[in-house]
Amino acid sequence: MALHARALFVRGLELAPGALAEQFFKHASFASDDATWEDWADGQGAMAMQDAMASGRYAAVVFMDVSFHFDAFEEALGPALVQFASAGGALCFITGEGLQLCRVLKRIFNVPWEPSSYYRTTWTLDADAGDGGDFASAEVNSFSAKACSLAKVPPGERFYGTTPDSQTQSMVPTMHGRQVGERRDPESVLDDEDHDVCVAVRHVGNGGAVAYFGDVNCESATVKLVEAFLKRRTQRSDVLTAAEFEQVVEEKARGNALIGSGDPTGAAEAYQQALGVYGERAGASGDQADERVAVGSNLAEAMLRLERWAEAEKAARDVLQLRPGHAKSTLRLARALHSRSDASAAKEVLRNSSELDGNTAARALLREVNATLRAQRGAFSSGFASAIGRDADAGESTSQAVGEAAAWASGLRTAERYEWLVDCYRMRVDDDYALGGCNLHGLYARSAGDPGNTITRDFLLFCVLCKQRGVCDGLQNWSWSTLLDMAVGLLPYAFEKSDANEKYGGENVFSAAMGGRSLRFTGELVYGTGVMGADVEDPLTDELREKTYDRLTAEALCEEVGGKEAWLRLATALGEGWFDEDDGWSDEGEDDDDEGWSDEGEY
Numbered sequence: 094m095a096l097h098a099r100a101l102f103v104r105g106l107e108l109a110p111g112a113l114a115e116q117f118f119k120h121a122s123f124a125s126d127d128a129t130w131e132d133w134a135d136g137q138g139a140m141a142m143q144d145a146m147a148s149g150r151y152a153a154v155v156f157m158d159v160s161f162h163f164d165a166f167e168e169a170l171g172p173a174l175v176q177f178a179s180a181g182g183a184l185c186f187i188t189g190e191g192l193q194l195c196r197v198l199k200r201i202f203n204v205p206w207e208p209s210s211y212y213r214t215t216w217t218l219d220a221d222a223g224d225g226g227d228f229a230s231a232e233v234n235s236f237s238a239k240a241c242s243l244a245k246v247p248p249g250e251r252f253y254g255t256t257p258d259s260q261t262q263s264m265v266p267t268m269h270g271r272q273v274g275e276r277r278d279p280e281s282v283l284d285d286e287d288h289d290v291c292v293a294v295r296h297v298g299n300g301g302a303v304a305y306f307g308d309v310n311c312e313s314a315t316v317k318l319v320e321a322f323l324k325r326r327t328q329r330s331d332v333l334t335a336a337e338f339e340q341v342v343e344e345k346a347r348g349n350a351l352i353g354s355g356d357p358t359g360a361a362e363a364y365q366q367a368l369g370v371y372g373e374r375a376g377a378s379g380d381q382a383d384e385r386v387a388v389g390s391n392l393a394e395a396m397l398r399l400e401r402w403a404e405a406e407k408a409a410r411d412v413l414q415l416r417p418g419h420a421k422s423t424l425r426l427a428r429a430l431h432s433r434s435d436a437s438a439a440k441e442v443l444r445n446s447s448e449l450d451g452n453t454a455a456r457a458l459l460r461e462v463n464a465t466l467r468a469q470r471g472a473f474s475s476g477f478a479s480a481i482g483r484d485a486d487a488g489e490s491t492s493q494a495v496g497e498a499a500a501w502a503s504g505l506r507t508a509e510r511y512e513w514l515v516d517c518y519r520m521r522v523d524d525d526y527a528l529g530g531c532n533l534h535g536l537y538a539r540s541a542g543d544p545g546n547t548i549t550r551d552f553l554l555f556c557v558l559c560k561q562r563g564v565c566d567g568l569q570n571w572s573w574s575t576l577l578d579m580a581v582g583l584l585p586y587a588f589e590k591s592d593a594n595e596k597y598g599g600e601n602v603f604s605a606a607m608g609g610r611s612l613r614f615t616g617e618l619v620y621g622t623g624v625m626g627a628d629v630e631d632p633l634t635d636e637l638r639e640k641t642y643d644r645l646t647a648e649a650l651c652e653e654v655g656g657k658e659a660w661l662r663l664a665t666a667l668g669e670g671w672f673d674e675d676d677g678w679s680d681e682g683e684d685d686d687d688e689g690w691s692d693e694g695e696y
Contacts, residue, residue, distance in 0.1 A: 187315070191208070211239075215237050219254050228322060231314075243307065246293045252293060253291055254291065260273065341385075357395045386422075393409040463635055498564045498566065499565055499568055501615045515583045524613065536586075553654070560653055
């Protein structure tokens, strides 16, 4: 199906009053670099529009003549429009078919607006609009126009609408003087002032906007309003000129070549030159914004190589302000913090970034950070290890402070032992979150949107630790596969201390010292650390956790505690895949090679 739409792509307007109106009515081509008309049709035109919006060169787009094939328009450009506006772009829609356009905008941008009616009246600046906001510079208080009006426009999105006294205007006597200023109170509007509106603006994403102009004839007042809107929306634009962006690309390429040849000092200078072109601007959405992020992250890497830790930290944080979660900048921030002797902060950065899950360099750095923390807190490690009867350096079980490691099972029937041990794991997951500095793993990590930290992988670590610590040694008829089958009904649910008190009549870590059992105490035996010392990683726990991220070693661990088939059943029951599924159990989830340059030229 052919797609017909006329679009004005705007970078920044410096037009004399009325100049924009001339372009509207003549449909002429702009010769300047600031705005260009394109009259595209069919698939090639739609693709050109998509490319233009994604290029990052434009701050606003004005659409006209979208009067045919609305479905094709929505299908071809809907996602591109959302991306453009969400990144801070401004969209203006001017059409003679506003009632149909409203339905399209409702589907694309989820606006609450509804098509209302079609008539001429005097449209007045709404009382909720203050000084006119985006339209203030037009100095239009009211204007007469035949328009497709909207209803159910929330306060703050209405700009020009009817007044209580509004009447239709027409040369036909029977159509003149009809009252159209009725105030309504639909449920979707939180006041009693709902009324017809012909100019509305919806704010979208990070500073973006969608503006609706219902005037079917594009009267001169409407043109002034559009011009004011564009000037307001582009005057503080982040957009670089073509020449500026070319300079950025050149400086970045120079920096990449220098750091690749072993000259981080020259590279840092080149990256700083590129960032100087941006100044306070972040770059328009698309290539410009991406390059700003890449250059800043590369600067952080250059500063790391120069051992200028504070400057590396600042460069990485600057990037993360623009693009939270950026994997390479997160890793470089952690490296800078670790090098500045702030291992705890470095670990917190690594722990809170789901983007680094499965990243080889991140895991290697985490091992270094944990080694530093162990060295810094050796006194704590030794003291705690002595309390539970373990050798802190070897990570192996010696004599138990309170009987054998499996003493918890005394007095429990076989089925009760399985359930108790699963509850031990579940309570440790909750303790690590509530008492361990928001340490998320297992169910809590998955609920927080971390696809790599699955319940299956986390419980595998727990079970293997149980086996290697001797927590289940000597228990008659013990079956790991039976444990896994029982765990299916328990692992999807949180288990707090209050649940333990209710289920078992109490939970006290010191119960084990008095011949009883404690979920929390057994959890400490399993993981080798108490909850409050969770930022000091136990060597065996750290080693085994690494193995759960590798396909071959993880499957070998599975064979120790029930076999791979039993673990596959558990993963399937929990709605989690295995290594060949798209759930983060993958040995291919690494970031770009941190030993060289990626395809995008970002180290």
